[in-house]
Amino acid sequence: MGAAAEEKVVAAAAAGGAAEGNAAVDSKDLQQQSKALDKLTDHVEDRQLDSSRVQAAMAALASSKEADLKARRLREKELAAVKINPTDVEIIANVLESDKLTAERTLREHKGDAVAAVRSLLH
Template sequence: MEGEAGGQDAYQAAQALESVTDLVEERQLDENKVNTAMVALAEADKANREAQRKREKELAAVQINSEDVEVISNEFALDKKAAELRLREMKGDLEAALKSFLD
């Protein structure tokens, strides 16, 4: 009987050890997934920032008329930066910028 009890204890100990190692392996897999996700997010954020810089550079290159900025600002009660941005987005076309607020 003692051999049976010892065998049962050894079996339970082996099961407990297996459970712990499974938990450790699962935790390591989860940490790897988190690290992979964080790297992917960092890369996506970097790409988004680069795209934003490129867009801002393209918009800054658009020639606009300061009087057109005034018209948009006054007609739609916007600050001048918002009016200028819309005008730049519409490639300096006052009519298109004004219509864009009506759509």
């Protein structure tokens, strides 16, 4: 064999050794990447919800909603009981260019006081 042939064999062996070395490095990199991925994707075990706690929370929400609805109904009854002057409703609606329902509601909220209702609508 000539010197050139021997150099090719040595170069090929070196390349093979480097390839084996790269394979070992690649294998280590893959293992590290795999471990890192496992850490990212580890899932905490799902907790079982206590059904009694869920039922208590749902009951609290329902009672809160019902209490709000009851308070709203009571407020609407109070507002409906307020006596207002229909002329005031017309004047406020025309002057402020608003609808009659808004004018009436504002008058009721201010106990029929037209001046206070107008001030409220202007602010």
